[in-house]
Amino acid sequence: MTGMVIPTRPQGSSARRIWGLMFRHLALYRRSWPRLLELMYWPVLQMVVWGFITAYLAGVQGNTASVAAGVLLGGVLLWEVTLRSQMGFAISFLEEVWSRNLGHLFVSPLRPWELVAGLAAMSVLRTVAAVLPAMVLAFFLYGFGVWTLGPVLVAYVFALMAMGWAVALAVTALILRHGAGAEALAWGVMFGIAPFAAVFYPVAILPTWLQPVALAIPAAHVFEGMRAALMGGTIAWGHLGWALLLDVVWMAVAAWIFLAQFYAARVRGALLNIGE
């Protein structure tokens, strides 16, 4: 026997483990252009459809450069950020479920928070790949540049992505709880939130009793802020602050649900057979 050295602490850094998880997903895109195309397809399609609707409405109003057109197109683009962020996270997790790889991942030194960080990083890359072409298209086809919102756009995008991660984390927890049977939520859950997130209309349009619900959604504050910027040229710091604060609350709740379900999955032995 050759005197085995027993590790006393994990080898490698968190950053390397997170990169390992990202590499696992990026390798899929490296060889598959249909996967890349699929990422861009829906946001571009949404932009084209909404762009023509907006152009038609602006024409009816006799004002092709109407602010309302910008508000609609801005809503489409920024909502896509939330949607793609959530789907990018949740679908990357589902890739592990589909390939029945969770058992291997969870017997490696990868911590749950590193898994979440890796999925969030993948969600950023997938969102950029999905939404950037739609943003460029909106500028060239309809003359709308979402960057006219100014530097605050960065904060809005971050707030929307963080909301996407929070929702995805909760969806991931449900997949841990209910298995692949809950995977439909990965695609559908944000469409259920959209009507209350004030994407295309102000919160004030909603029935009074529903307005507190809308104001508890981070995205509603981002879209109120977007409209203030496009229509009045002002930065609604209050709405931005609320959006970020609510993101913290949503993330904390989602993280609690995720950790509780992760532990419950370890108690039930679900990590071994999830995906079957």
Place this chain on the structure above:
Amino acid sequence: METPALLVEGLTKTYRPGDTPAVDGLTFTMPMGETWGLLGGNGAGKSTTIAMLLGLLVPSGGRVVALGHDMATDRFAALAGMNFSSPYIALPHRLTVDENLRVYAHLYGVPDSKRRIAELVEEFALGDFAKRPAGQLSAGQKTRVALAKALINRPALLLLDEPTASLDPDTGDWVRSALERYRAESGAAILLASHNMAEVERLCSHVLMLKGGKAVDAGSPDDLLRRYGRDDLEEVFLDIARGRAREEA
């Protein structure tokens, strides 16, 4: 005194209150440098035991100390020195063999990972299909890749669930030789669950016989053969599975 590979005390798992325990009060200490076998029929508690040893499953009672780290409180420190292979848990099937090994080299923080992967590709003869997706490989090739993944971090403690299940005799023999070589060269401890009695007789210095979640007997293969008055472990296995006591057997 050398740190044992595994210290298991009163390990118990009950999935639902009132159910019969899947594992019931398992206690053993496994030293470094040996290969041990977990034997038992279907439902004896082998896979449940391995899942608890790996931290994939939270025990209902008892404790596991792996490589000196309590799995309840210091799991990740232990996991860095452990690894696992099972034909029932796949590697990402769309990734190539090379990509899979690179992913796990990152996850285990393997130093000089390029060199380590090249060593494993050579040792397990993966070169001909290293650039092919894992999902397109034959059962034997998949097993070799899974074993290469399980050795990527040169684990001090290797847990294997039926390492040669569904392999032809030649490939099975090849895998057993690779495991013997790894243990001899590294001084690692290997715990394997198997239904293959010839495999256990060849590889294991100590065997734990499980039945109904309990350890009903233990010893070296030679001891067990002597105690049960049998010629091979398969007959011992049948004696235990069918409830024949040593004296009756």
